[in-house]
Amino acid sequence: SEPNTRLYNPYQDLNLQVPINNLYKLPTSPEFLFAEESLHQRRSWGENLTFYTGSAYLGGSVSGAAVGFFSALRNFEQGDTLKLKINRILNSSGHTGRSWGNRIGVRSAAVAGALGGLAAGTVVAGKQVLKRYVPI
Secondary structure: OOOOOOOOOOOOOOOOOOOHHHHHOOOOOOOOOOHHHHHOOOOOHHHHHHHHHHHHHHHHHHHHHHHHHHHHHHOOOOOOOHHHHHHHHHHHHHHHHHHHHHHHHHHHHHHHHHHHHHHHHHHHHHHHHHHHHOOO
16 A cells, blocks of 8 residues: 555565465365265264254253343342342353253254154164065
8 A cells, every 4th residue: 555565475485386376275175184084975973963962052052041131131120239230141141041052952862862763763673574574
C-alpha cells in the first residue's frame, strides 16, 4: 500500500522452481501413513457408535445448557446480588446441560445397540435356517 515498504517473502532466497501459490494448495483428501489405511474408506461400527454417541451428547449438553441459562434468568429474585445471579446461571446451565446430554447420548447409544442386536440376531437366525434347510 505504501511505496516505501516491501512485503517480506520468506521464500525469496530458496530459488524455487514452482510458483509460491502452489505451496499453499493443500490436498482435500486425508493423508495416511500406511497404504493399507488409504484403502479403508469408512469408519468401523465402533467408530460410528463412538462418534454419533459423542455428537448426540455434545448437542444435548449445549441445548440443555441454553435451556438452563434461560431458566435461571426467569428465576431471578428481587434481592439477588450479581454473585448469586451468576451462581444460579452456572448451576442451572450445568445441571440441565448434563442431564440433557446424558439422556440424548444414552438414547443414541441405545438405538445403535438395538440396531446392532437386531443385526446380530438376524445373522444367528440366518445361520440356523441355513443349517436346518440347506444340505451341505
